[in-house]
Amino acid sequence: MAKGVCPECGAEIEIEDPVEKEIVECEECGVELEVSKVDGDEVEFEVAESEGEDWGE
Amino acid sequence: MVKAGIIGGSGYTGGELLRILLFHPEVEVEYITSRQNAGKPVTFIHPHLREVTKLKFEEYNSSRARDCDVVFLCVPHKASMDKVPELLSSGLKVIDLSADFRLRKREVYEQYYCPHTAPEYLEKAVYGLPELHREEIKKADLIACPGCLSSSIILGLAPFVKAGIIDTEHIIADSKIGSDAAGASFNFMTHHPERANVVRPYQVVGHRHLAEIEQELGLLSGKEVKVGFTPHAVDMVRGILSTIHTFLTRNVSELEVRNIIREFYKDEPFIRILKMSKGYYQLPNPKYVIGSNYCDIGFEIDSHVNRLLVFSAIDNLIKGSAGPAVQSLNIRYNFKETTGLEFPGLYPA
């Protein structure tokens, strides 16, 4: 299980056998992240999209 | 097994406490009182507990109370202060859900409530909000659990008052609260045609809970904290959402605000941060905590007016009432603090 930190909200994110460019959603703040670097069980993320807020209405 | 007594068990709070304690592995409900319903089965008043318990209501008398190890007082303020001295002197632990021992200063109590007949116990009592007073609760024999509106506002504001990033002269707490908070006694305003479909401001200034809110926030910040607090009755049975409007004393980032909450509530089992950038459930809403002991806290930074918005949602009968009482019992008796309080709530409801 690899680990990284969400750049948006600082939450710790665990991810199984991560692949670069893979899209992951941060459970704490909901932002979509892209795996930018995989180094053993260390992962780095970048914010994947900047789509406006969806208030569901 | 800890033998528990519930004094005043026919109200909504007494009912919640009974439900929770009946499923608490370390506690046995030895005694539950109700003046009007003495002799009747508890299910006469609490229908959801049929076939769950055969307990009957009894009259209150202090000698019968001595069969217990701990008693919960779910009686109105003033009725509590009449009983506490005798209960404590007979070696019982008392967890009081009334307002009678929440305030440290007698004159503040008497300003909001009535003359206090047992002021000597005010200093001994510990304010039963575990997130702020866990260490003191471990050794306390008299625990005074917070008011429901106070819990939601104190829990929302505490991290920011402590971090010192908000102007403590311009704090607004605008709360929205469900109908069960008025308790089980009814009047014309709780009559359904009057109570449904409303947004009704009530006690818009000087609400009693203000005293304990300012007491606890003052202790945290080390200086006087004043809050402009206004509750509104809305069309909901259970639940409180407090929207707390504050003004920032310096620029902060979202990450910093989130870390301030995380840091303050590190390892707290019943505090959840809810602030999502998308999806249906982005900010706290009482609907997401109904039936649970969680307090959901969210925030938003409004740079337009340099405002920090804090949202705090609880179920007023649980995290606003019976929850901290059971947490306090668990802490006092060194049980795992979440024992009996794991239920995650009902959604939707």
Added chain:
Amino acid sequence: MVKAGIIGGSGYTGGELLRILLFHPEVEVEYITSRQNAGKPVTFIHPHLREVTKLKFEEYNSSRARDCDVVFLCVPHKASMDKVPELLSSGLKVIDLSADFRLRKREVYEQYYCPHTAPEYLEKAVYGLPELHREEIKKADLIACPGCLSSSIILGLAPFVKAGIIDTEHIIADSKIGSDAAGASFNFMTHHPERANVVRPYQVVGHRHLAEIEQELGLLSGKEVKVGFTPHAVDMVRGILSTIHTFLTRNVSELEVRNIIREFYKDEPFIRILKMSKGYYQLPNPKYVIGSNYCDIGFEIDSHVNRLLVFSAIDNLIKGSAGPAVQSLNIRYNFKETTGLEFPGLYPA
């Protein structure tokens, strides 16, 4: 008789406008459009009007619209700006209930909405809030009626911004709003199990109505006024209560505050002051204005934090939408301003 057209008549606002105009002694509803329901009787969409009208929905086309003297635009923003130039150039009077012509400055509009394709009309349009712009409405051919939340907040704050007794850097508007304000189109969040029993903050900063609120209050005060505005969806079909928290710049008495409102709204037919010291109905609550064109305004002074609380309650479909549109027609055609809007509301409902 004035021939009126309702463009976009299948929504809740269009339906309210239709209901009111059908009983207006000086107006005849000549034309009502709906893209999806063209050819169908209006009662197919507005069930309460069965046996009240035989009107049918038609497709929109600008030549048919010329059979009218005045048209009400009840279409979403952007759809309005596409129609207004042609309608005005054919000599029609236009009362627009969308946001397209409420804002005087193009860049402000485009910051909150989308590119504006008819900016030359922004200067010509009059903001359709009669209590503030009656004289201009008398001669206007393009009237842009306010948003519902804006109406409730502007009407509540106007007297105090004008009187200059509040700090215009620390104004908080905390609004509670019913479900019909989202209009007739549905989504998962308006699905009853999700929408009932909630207190749900949404668009908590930067809500679109802020632009017109600050425009109108700025005009009144002669300087920039900034508002921290946060709406909440609550369990109610119709209605808005805005609780506006302000801080006083000097000491004022209750009488002085009451006189400030009386003075500002002297002779206004649809503004009522509600602040009683006892009784069941002491402060504004949307329930007391459902179905009426009234705006109830109340207040409370909180000396504890030097706060002036202002409460403003309206029915968002009437005083927040169709009401000012019909008032504007009455003013423009010199009819008695209350014509067609006398209904005092339903209580309880």
